Amino acid sequence: MSRLNRVFRFTAAAAAIAAASWGVLTVTAPPHEGGAGIAYGEAHAPMRDTEIDFHLWYPAEPGGRSVTVGGNGVFFGTEAGRGAPVKPGRFPLVVISHGSGGNAGQYGWIAQALAEAGYAVALPNHPGTTTGNASAEAAMRLWERPADVRAVIDAIEAAPETYPFIDTTRISTLGFSAGGFTALALVGARAEPAALNAFCDLPNGMSDCAFFAQQGIDLRAFDFRPVAEEMSDPRVRAALVIDPGIIQTVTDASLQAITVPVQLINLGDPGTVPAGVDAVHAATRIAGAQFETVSDSVHFSFLARCKARGAAILEREGELDPLCSDGGERSRADIHRELVERIVGFLAAL
Numbered sequence: 001m002s003r004l005n006r007v008f009r010f011t012a013a014a015a016a017i018a019a020a021s022w023g024v025l026t027v028t029a030p031p032h033e034g035g036a037g038i039a040y041g042e043a044h045a046p047m048r049d050t051e052i053d054f055h056l057w058y059p060a061e062p063g064g065r066s067v068t069v070g071g072n073g074v075f076f077g078t079e080a081g082r083g084a085p086v087k088p089g090r091f092p093l094v095v096i097s098h099g100s101g102g103n104a105g106q107y108g109w110i111a112q113a114l115a116e117a118g119y120a121v122a123l124p125n126h127p128g129t130t131t132g133n134a135s136a137e138a139a140m141r142l143w144e145r146p147a148d149v150r151a152v153i154d155a156i157e158a159a160p161e162t163y164p165f166i167d168t169t170r171i172s173t174l175g176f177s178a179g180g181f182t183a184l185a186l187v188g189a190r191a192e193p194a195a196l197n198a199f200c201d202l203p204n205g206m207s208d209c210a211f212f213a214q215q216g217i218d219l220r221a222f223d224f225r226p227v228a229e230e231m232s233d234p235r236v237r238a239a240l241v242i243d244p245g246i247i248q249t250v251t252d253a254s255l256q257a258i259t260v261p262v263q264l265i266n267l268g269d270p271g272t273v274p275a276g277v278d279a280v281h282a283a284t285r286i287a288g289a290q291f292e293t294v295s296d297s298v299h300f301s302f303l304a305r306c307k308a309r310g311a312a313i314l315e316r317e318g319e320l321d322p323l324c325s326d327g328g329e330r331s332r333a334d335i336h337r338e339l340v341e342r343i344v345g346f347l348a349a350l
Contacts (some may be wrong), residue, residue, distance in 0.1 A: 001217035029338040032081030034117035034185035036060055038069055041122075041162075046070070047147040048127060055104040056282075057111040057121040059091055060084035060166060070105025072176065074310035074324070075303065078108030092170035093156065094347070095149050095236075097125065097179030099302075100139045100208075100245070103131040106304050108187040110174070113340040117348065120166045124152050136215035139208075142191070144181040149173060150233050160308075172238040172347060176302045177277065180244030183293050184282075185231040186230060186260050187239045188258045193224035195249035200221040204248065205274025207320050236260070238350050240343055243277040243289045243299050255285035263346045265339070268327055292342060295330025297335045305332045 037060030042051045055069070057080065064083035071077020094114055096107055097274075104123035112120040125131075126145050138144075153171060154170025156163050175183030181191075197220050200209035212219060227249075238261040244250075264279040270293055273280075277299060285289035294301070306324035314323055328333050 005223055011276040023051070029067050029082070031062070032060075032064045032066040032084050034060070034061045034066070034078075034079060034081060034112075035087075035114075036080050037064065037082075037084035038067065038080035041048075041152075043124070044083045045127075045148055045151040047144055047163070047322075050127065052124050052127060052148055052276070052298075053104075053156075054122050054124040057108075057115040057123075058239065059087040059115050059118055061087055067109040070103075070304060071322075073339075074306060075106065076307060076311050077105065077304045078112050078304070080108065080112060086165045090167040091118055092172065093120045093122060093153075093166050094130050095150060095152060095167060095171065095173045097123060097145060097173065097175035097182040098126065098127045098349065099177030099179050101131060101134050102176075102179075102188075102303070106131075106234065107176075108342065109125045109304055109336055110145065114344065114347075116345045120163075122152050122156065135188055136212050136217045137285040139224055140217070140219070141226075141344070142181060142185075143187060143229070143231055146185045146231040146233070147176065149186055149236075150181065152324055153233065153235055156282040161190045168235070169341040170350075171235050172350070173236050173290075174239065174240040174242070174343065176242040176246070177299070178245040180277070181246055181250070182185070183239045183241050184244055184250065184262075186236045187231050187260050187262065188254055189250050190229070191224070191246060191249040192195065192251050193228055196222075196224040196246065197222065197346065201251060204276035206245075206276040208245075208276070210320060211269065221273065238262070238347070239282065240346060241265070241279065242302055242339075244279055244282070245277060247277060247279055247282055248275060250282060252285050256287070257280055258286045261284050261346075261350060264291045265342065266291075266293045267301050267335075269293060269295050272327070294335060294338055296326065296330040297326040298325060300324075301326050301332055301335045302339070305336070
């Protein structure tokens with residue numbers, strides 16, 4: 001059973017700026033005048049035997065208090081209405097799965113846009129791969145992430161009195177990076193364990209292998225057999241997949257068996273996308289899949305907009321990835337506007 005929480009429980013205290021908690025700033029909050037509300041819930045995840053928290057954005061009328069969701073010294077947060085009245089009606093649900101090391105607050109920019117477009121949006125924090133609670137060993141247990149999404153859907157379905165505005169007959173999922181694999185798994189994709197064991201033996205253009213080596217993890221010795229098992233959820237009727245992690249290891253047979261609408265998006269011009277997330281082959285294997293690229297962008301362009309000193313702070317903290325860099329002359333805000341248009345357009349056509 002899910003419940004809305006009055007107080008957001010922060011993840012682990014920030015040990016570094018790049019791993020800061022993404023809380024909600026409520027001190028002296030003014031009245032909210034926008035069209036996106038924010039609430040918080042919990043769901044019991046049987047596979048983990050623990051509770052997981054999730055953000056819930058929804059179409060809202062003016063009211064409540066204006067708060068900032070996410071944001072820290074590096075990234076901008078997103079405005080939302082805490083306690084804002086829900087607009088009349090029932091709205092399709094989009095469940096967003098964050099990338100490894102990310103968190104729900106970091107995707108407020110797309111959640112806000114979806115809420116304003118008429119969608120309820122749930123964003124779980126995946127234990128073991130979320131900001132302040134992440135490890136290399138947990139990142140390899142990829143099969144736990146689809147189970148988290150199923151748990152959130154279960155919790156929402158089990159509490160119609162709490163979520164009467166959510167239409168649980170219309171559920172889609174959106175995922176970025178590791179969350180992209182999560183989204184694909186929810187509609188039927190499976191990975192090849194042997195290919196995952198060998199993932200770091202071949203160039204993939206991603207920093208994951210450096211992170212694993214830094215943490216003393218040898219993929220060749222890990223038991224990946226659960227990723228070959230069924231992870232789908234028939235309640236998920238469509239998937240939006242952005243730069244899907246470990247896409248090279250997903251089996252053609254599982255992709256060919258997918259029957260729901262799928263949109264695959266790569267961040268970057270053709271030929272510049274890292275092999276580890278290049279979805280062009282997968283798109284040819286999924287019947288009817290839409291495949292698009294976003295020019296002048298890079299893998300991290302899906303993250304929140306960076307503040308002026310963000311890149312310098314990350315460098316000082318020893319962050320391995322250029323989280324604040326994009327691929328060309330376009331601003332990240334402009335890239336986000338294009339992504340919102342494409343994502344909302346896909347959902348509206350379902």
